[in-house]
Amino acid sequence: MIEVSHLSKTYGAIQALNDVSFSIQEGEIVGLLGPNGAGKTTLIKILTGYLQPDEGVVHIDSLDVLAQTEAVQARIGYLPENAPMYPELSVQAYLKLMADLRLVPVDQRTPNIIEAVRATGLEDRMTQPIGQLSKGYRQRVGLAQALLHKPKLLILDEPTVGLDPTQIVEIRRLIQRLSQHSTILFSSHILSEVEALCDRVLMLMNGRLRADALTGDLAASGEVVLVLDGPAEGVQPALAALPGVARVTPEQNRDGYPVYRVYGEKGEDLSPAVFQVAAQSGWPVRELRDEVRSLERVFNELAVGEE
């Protein structure tokens, strides 16, 4: 659905994007994660045809965004970071206007508006001026306008920014529902949000793509934690000698049990080999588990690598 290759963009001396490549398949829900200024909005503006890259090519649904911008935009529902709205218009009037501007065929306008309103739970707000809505409801209106032409792909730029916790939960649920019918790419700087919603994560830092992985794979650390019931002989050298093990660090846990943290070389699953050597050696095993990294930890590790 999205093919991005070797995208670069500078604003004067600022390199907003630096040789970014990735692809997204139909039906995926992908989070674009990065701190402020990482290049997320720049990337999204290029994907949606609102900004030209200095270098690189983007294909959406096999169409070249630069050469076939209108056809591409007809396939995308786009929620910009600060969606422009008309505060004096009612929700209904605004959605009608947007359906006109999107050139939704006349006979499909009313059914499409009804569907978008249902999908975003705006049924009882239709006559209210947009300026009188809460931020959460305004964001729903932004999402509704993005759905009017029944796009195959939804691109949402920080859809929960500025919302209170209840509104954030509502918008997340909404995104989850929408993902049943569309491919979704959304940007965020909130790690837990991406972790909760996405199959896959793209991490941008300083304009470079630092990670592109399934959420579960990023969380897998390649570390195994072995907790023993009491002391045992030769544990550290035996573990360190296992194939694929980079290093082993002994620790003491809070209850005084000996703990060994086993770090893999390439992130492969080491627990079967650790289990086997423990059983063969007769160590009193209390616990053996794979360490799961939070996205926050991944993010911090990548950020340290950037410094």
Ligand code: ATP
């Ligand atoms: P945020 O989370 O703060 O919205 P972002 O990841 O979306 O950040 P961008 O808005 O794409 O990041 O900005 C990337 C870099 O490019 C930043 O250093 C920003 O200051 C710079 N930048 C963005 N737009 C312009 C512009 N029109 N002119 C000059 N510099 C810009």
